Amino acid sequence: MIQEGSMIQEGSMATDIAAPVQRTPLVEMRDISIAFGGIKAVDGVTVDLRPGEVVGLLGHNGAGKSTLIKILSGAYRPDSGEIYVNGEKADISMPRDAKKYGIETIYQTLALADNIDAAGNIFLGREVRTPFGTLDDATMEAETRKVMARLNPHFRRFKEPVKALSGGQRQSVAIARAIYFNARVLIMDEPTAALGPAETKQVADLVLQLKKEGIGIFLISHDIHDVFGLADRVSVMKNGKLVGSANVSDVTQDEVLGMIILGKCPPGATPGPGAG
Amino acid sequence: MTAPVAATAPPSTSSGSLLSKLEIDSRMIGMLAALAVIWIGFDVLSGGVFLTPRNLWNLSVQTASVAIMSTGMVLIIVTRNIDLSVGAILGVVGMIIGVVQVQWLPAYLGFESWLTAPIAVLVAITVGGLIGLFQGWLIAYLAIPSFIVTLGGLLVWRGAAWWVTAGQTIAPMDTRFKAFGGGVEGALGATATWIIAALACGAIVVALGLSRRRRVRFGFPVRPGWADAVIAAIACGAVLGAAAVMNAYPMPTGTARAWAEARGIAWPSGGLFIPQGVALPVLIAVVVGLVMTFLATRLRFGRYVFAIGGNPEAAELSGINTRWTLMKVFGLMGVLCGIAACISTARLNAATNAAGTLDELYVIASAVIGGTSLAGGVGTVAGAMLGALVMQSLQSGMVLLGVDTPLQNIVVGAVLVLAVWVDGVYRRRIK
Ligand SMILES: Nc1ncnc2c1ncn2[C@@H]1O[C@H](COP(=O)(O)OP(=O)(O)OP(=O)(O)O)[C@@H](O)[C@H]1O
Ligand SMILES: [Mg+2]
Numbered sequence: 001m002i003q004e005g006s007m008i009q010e011g012s013m014a015t016d017i018a019a020p021v022q023r024t025p026l027v028e029m030r031d032i033s034i035a036f037g038g039i040k041a042v043d044g045v046t047v048d049l050r051p052g053e054v055v056g057l058l059g060h061n062g063a064g065k066s067t068l069i070k071i072l073s074g075a076y077r078p079d080s081g082e083i084y085v086n087g088e089k090a091d092i093s094m095p096r097d098a099k100k101y102g103i104e105t106i107y108q109t110l111a112l113a114d115n116i117d118a119a120g121n122i123f124l125g126r127e128v129r130t131p132f133g134t135l136d137d138a139t140m141e142a143e144t145r146k147v148m149a150r151l152n153p154h155f156r157r158f159k160e161p162v163k164a165l166s167g168g169q170r171q172s173v174a175i176a177r178a179i180y181f182n183a184r185v186l187i188m189d190e191p192t193a194a195l196g197p198a199e200t201k202q203v204a205d206l207v208l209q210l211k212k213e214g215i216g217i218f219l220i221s222h223d224i225h226d227v228f229g230l231a232d233r234v235s236v237m238k239n240g241k242l243v244g245s246a247n248v249s250d251v252t253q254d255e256v257l258g259m260i261i262l263g264k265c266p267p268g269a270t271p272g273p274g275a276g
Numbered sequence: 277m278t279a280p281v282a283a284t285a286p287p288s289t290s291s292g293s294l295l296s297k298l299e300i301d302s303r304m305i306g307m308l309a310a311l312a313v314i315w316i317g318f319d320v321l322s323g324g325v326f327l328t329p330r331n332l333w334n335l336s337v338q339t340a341s342v343a344i345m346s347t348g349m350v351l352i353i354v355t356r357n358i359d360l361s362v363g364a365i366l367g368v369v370g371m372i373i374g375v376v377q378v379q380w381l382p383a384y385l386g387f388e389s390w391l392t393a394p395i396a397v398l399v400a401i402t403v404g405g406l407i408g409l410f411q412g413w414l415i416a417y418l419a420i421p422s423f424i425v426t427l428g429g430l431l432v433w434r435g436a437a438w439w440v441t442a443g444q445t446i447a448p449m450d451t452r453f454k455a456f457g458g459g460v461e462g463a464l465g466a467t468a469t470w471i472i473a474a475l476a477c478g479a480i481v482v483a484l485g486l487s488r489r490r491r492v493r494f495g496f497p498v499r500p501g502w503a504d505a506v507i508a509a510i511a512c513g514a515v516l517g518a519a520a521v522m523n524a525y526p527m528p529t530g531t532a533r534a535w536a537e538a539r540g541i542a543w544p545s546g547g548l549f550i551p552q553g554v555a556l557p558v559l560i561a562v563v564v565g566l567v568m569t570f571l572a573t574r575l576r577f578g579r580y581v582f583a584i585g586g587n588p589e590a591a592e593l594s595g596i597n598t599r600w601t602l603m604k605v606f607g608l609m610g611v612l613c614g615i616a617a618c619i620s621t622a623r624l625n626a627a628t629n630a631a632g633t634l635d636e637l638y639v640i641a642s643a644v645i646g647g648t649s650l651a652g653g654v655g656t657v658a659g660a661m662l663g664a665l666v667m668q669s670l671q672s673g674m675v676l677l678g679v680d681t682p683l684q685n686i687v688v689g690a691v692l693v694l695a696v697w698v699d700g701v702y703r704r705r706i707k
Contacts (some may be wrong), residue, residue: 093624096595111593113586115653118581124583125594127576134574139496161586 024087026051026216027103027185032071032081041067042078043240049185049216055209056231056248057220057260058260064240065220066108069187071123072218073105074098085185087228096125102184110174114163118155119144121162122177147176151202167194175203179210186210189220204230224253224260238263241274303647303702310695314666318673326673329525331551335665335672336522337458337623340557341366341616342635343664346642347568348609350660351578353643354585354653355605357415357422361429362613365407366632367437369617373400374446374627377453393453400614407433410608412603422606426544430636437629438463447626457623458555460531466523469553473519479514484508522558523551557619561661564615568657571608581605585653641688642667645695667691 025048034042042064049055057065065187067116071078074095083090085101092098098105112121119140128136128143141158148155162170178186188207192200207217207230221227227234228248236243236259243259246269255266265275325331345362352359373396381388381392411429415422428449448454455462464472482638484504491498527550535550536543572578580601585592591598616635621627646663648655670691 050481073593075460094595097592105593107593109589111587111590113583113590113653115582115586120579120583124579124591125596127579129576135576135579138490138496141495141496 024029025049025084026053026086027072028084028087029068029072030082030084032078032083034067034071034076039106040240042071042216042237044081044243045237045240046272047218047235047242047245049218051184051216052211054217054219054229054231056234057218057237058227058234058256059237059243060260063237065237066189066239068237069105069218069220070107072098072185073103073107073187099126099181102182103187104178104181104183104185105154105187106171106174106178106189108189108193110170112162112170115161117161118148118158118165118173118176121251122147122171122180124177126181139234143180144176147180148172151176151206152199156198168196168199171195172199177204179206183210183215185216185218187218187220190222191219192221192223192226200226208276224256228256235272236260238274242272243274243276244269244271245263246270295689296440298390302657303699304656304659304662306702307343307646307659307666311666311669312664314669314673318669318676322673322676325676329521331676332521332673333525336496336558337555338611338672339665340458340555340561340667341563341623342638342642342668343661344616344619345609345612345635345639346646346660346664347565347657348605348612349639349643349659350646350648350655351581351605352422352571352609353640353648354581354648354652354655355602356585356588357602357605358640359411359422359426359429359606359609360636360640361411361426361433362609362616363637364430364433364437364630365404365610365613366617366620366635367629368407368440369400369404369614370441370621370627370631371437371446371606371629372403373397373617374621375440375451377450378446378448378627390452392450393455396453397456397615397618400618401611402614403615404610404612404614405607406610408613409607410476411610412606415606416599416602434629434633436492437631440629443629445626445628449622449625449627453618454622454625455556456560456618457621457625458557459623460527460535462556462622463527463552463554464556464559465553466551467553469519469523469551472554472559473515475517480511480515481508484683519554522554525552526550527552557623560615560619561643564612565657565661568649572657577601577604582653636666638667641692645692647699666695 028046028048030046032042032045033040045064045068047055047057047068057069059065067076070076071081072083072092074092074097077093083092085103090101090102092095092103113124116124119137122144123140128139130136144158148158152169155169155172157165157169162173165173171191175188175191178188192203195203204226207219211217219231221225231248233245233247234251234256235245236256238260244262244265246256246266250268251266255268258264258266259269263274263276265271315327345366349362350358359545368420376399377392377396381389381395385391407429411422411425414420414425430588484507488498488504504658526548529547532548532550533543536548541548572581580591580596580598583594583596584598584601588598613632617632620631624631642664643651643655645659645666646656646659646661648660667688671684674687679687
C-alpha cells in the first residue's frame with residue numbers, strides 16, 4: 001500500500017509535453033449536467049484531459065467549476081452525462097470509485113478532519129495497517145514526514161490536530177494527501193489560495209514535475225497568470241455552461257478574460273454551448 | 277513522486293513544563309484532581325467513612341454499569357450524535373434475560389445449570405446489539421436525527437420492558453449469573469486480584485517499552501527515559517494500590533462463615549479475614565474500557581469515528597463508508613447496554629422493568645464530564661469512565677452523608693453544568 005514515490009512509470013513521457021494532443025484522453029467528461037433544486041450548477045459541459053497535460057478550469061464565482069470536478073471525484077452523481085477514463089466508460093458514483101481510477105482531488109474546502117493530525121488526514125480511508133490489523137501510525141507518520149518535507153520543508157507539527165495549523169499548512173496537508181497515492185489524474189481546486197509566495201512556487205514546481213511524470217492535472221484557479229504559466233489548455237465556464245476551450249498558445253490573457261467575464265469566445269478557441 | 281528531500285531528522289522534544297515532558301493530558305490530571313477533592317471532601321465530612329476499603333469497593337461496583345455504557349456514549353457523541361435510549365435498552369434487555377434464565381432455560385436445562393449464565397449473557401449482548409444496530413440503521417441510512425430516534429427508543433424500549441412480563445418483577449437470578457453483580461459470588465478474592473494486578477503492571481511496562489522502541493526505530497522524538505519510567509511507576513502504583521484496597525475489604529462475617537463452612541474450614545473465634553478482592557463487574561468494566569480504547573485509538577474503525585465527528589463531509593470524500601460506521605457505533609452501544617444489563621440485573625438479583633431508568637442521563641453526563649465535546653470529534657474512553665466515577669462518587673458520598681434524594685439530584689445537575697463550563701474555559705485558554 002505504501003508507494004514511495006514515483007507514481008507513474010516514467011519513460012514515454014518526454015514527448016508528452018510537446019504533443020499531448022495525439023493521445024487518448026486520460027479523462028473525458030461528456031455533456032455533464034447537474035442541478036441543485038432549480039439551479040443548473042453544471043449544464044452540458046464537456047472537458048478532457050490528456051496524460052502530462054495541465055488544463056486550467058476558469059470561471060467567475062459560482063460558475064460551476066467546483067461542482068464539475070466534484071462529479072469527477074465522485075462526490076456528486078451527475079444528472080446526465082458520461083465520464084470516460086482511458087477511453088473506457090467509467091462508473092464513478094462515490095469518492096472511492098474515483099480513487100480506484102487514480103483520480104485524486106484537492107478540494108477547495110480542503111476536506112480535512114480538523115481533529116486529526118496530518119498523517120491521519122493524509123491516510124484517511126487508506127490507512128496503513130500492521131499485520132495485526134491495527135493502525136500503523138509510525139509508518140504513516142514517517143511517510144507523512146517524507147511527503148511534507150517536499151511540500152513544506154518547515155512543517156514540524158506532525159502530532160497536532162490539523163485544526164491547530166495555519167491555512168497554508170493545512171493546504172499543504174491536503175496537497176500531500178492527493179499526491180501521495182499514485183495519482184494519474186490530479187484535480188486541484190484553488191490549491192494555492194492560502195499559500196505564501198514560496199509555497200505557491202513550490203506547488204507550481206510540483207505541478208510541472210507531476211506533469212513530467214505523465215499525470216494529468218485539472219487546475220482551478222482565480223489567478224489567470226498562474227494558469228497561463230502552468231496550463232497547456234484552458235476551459236472556461238460561465239453560469240454552469242462551457243464557454244469554450246483553447247490552447248494557451250492560441251489565445252491571449254485578455255481574450256480569456258473576455259471569455260470569463262463576457263462569455264465571448266475568441267477565434268483561437270473552440271466554442272462550447274455557453275458561448276454568447 | 278520521488279522525494280527530493282529525505283525526511284529531516286526531527287528535533288527532540290523541546291524543553292517544556294514537567295507535564296508536557298511526560299506528555300500526560302493535562303485535562304486528565306484536572307479530572308483526577310477533581311476526583312481527589314471530592315473523595316477527600318466526603319471523607320472529611322463523613323468522619324473518615326468515605327475513604328475506607330468497604331466504601332471504595334462498593335463505589336467501584338456501583339460505577340461499573342454506567343462506566344461501561346459511557347465508553348460507547350463517547351463514540352456516539354464524537355460522531356455528533358446522541359443516544360437517549362441506553363437506559364431503556366438496559367431495561368428491556370434485563371427483562372429478557374430475566375425471563376430467559378428464570379422461565380425459558382430451566383425448562384430445557386433445569387435450574388442452576390452451568391450453561392444458564394453464559395447463554396443469558398449471549399442473549400443480552402445479541403439483543404442489545406440488534407436494538408442498537410436497528411436504531412443505527414434508522415439514523416445512518418434513513419437520516420432520521422439520532423435525538424429523535426433514540427428519544428422514540430427511550431419510550432419504545434421502556435414500554436417493551438414492561439411488556440415482557442406485563443410489569444412483573446422476575447427473581448431470583450441464577451446463582452452463577454449473580455457473579456456479574458459483584459457480591460460474594462462475584463468477588464474474585466485476594467490471589468486472583470494480585471495476579472491480575474501483576475499482569476496489568478507487566479502489560480503497562482511492555483506497552484510503554486514497545487511504543488518507545490517503535491518511535492526510536494523511526495527516528496521520531498521520544499520523551500526522555502526518566503519520563504517513561506515515571507509514567508510506568510505511577511500507572512503500576514495505581515494498579516497495585518487499587519488491588520490493595522480491594523483486598524483490604526473482607527467479606528462480612530456471615531458470608532465469610534458460610535464460605536468457610538462450604539470449604540470445611542474451622543471458624544476461629546476471632547473470625548476470618550477473607551479479602552473480597554476485585555469484583556467481577558469492575559473487572560469487566562476495566563476490560564471494556566481497554567477494549568473500547570483499543571477500538572477508538574488503534575483500529576481503523578476508531579479513526580473513522582473521529583474523522584466523521586471532525587468533518588463528516590471530509591470523511592465521506594475520503595471514501596469512508598460513514599453510514600455503516602455510524603450504524604456500527606450504535607450497534608456497539610447496544611452491546612454495551614446488554615453487558616450493563618447483565619450487571620444491573622445480577623446486582624439487583626431481579627429483573628424489573630424500571631431498571632436503568634435515568635441511566636441515559638448519567639451516561640451522557642459521564643461522557644461530557646469526562647471531556648467529550650458535544651460538538652463532536654473530541655473525547656476519550658478513559659475520560660468518560662473517570663466521569664462516571666466522579667458522578668458515582670458524588671452520589672455515594674451524599675448518600676453516606678444522608679443527603680435527601682432531591683438535593684442529590686440538584687447537586688449532580690449543578691456539577692454537570694459546572695464541569696462543562698470549566699472544561700469550556702479551559703479549552704478556550706489553551707487554544
Ligand atoms: N451542494 C449544493 N447545493 C445547492 N447548490 C449548490 C451546491 N453546490 C453548488 N451549488 C451551486 O452551484 C453553483 C456552482 O457552484 P460551484 O461551487 O461549482 O462554483 P465555483 O465555480 O466553484 O465557484 P468559486 O469560484 O466561488 O469556487 C452555485 O450557484 C452554487 O450556489
Ligand atoms: Mg469553487
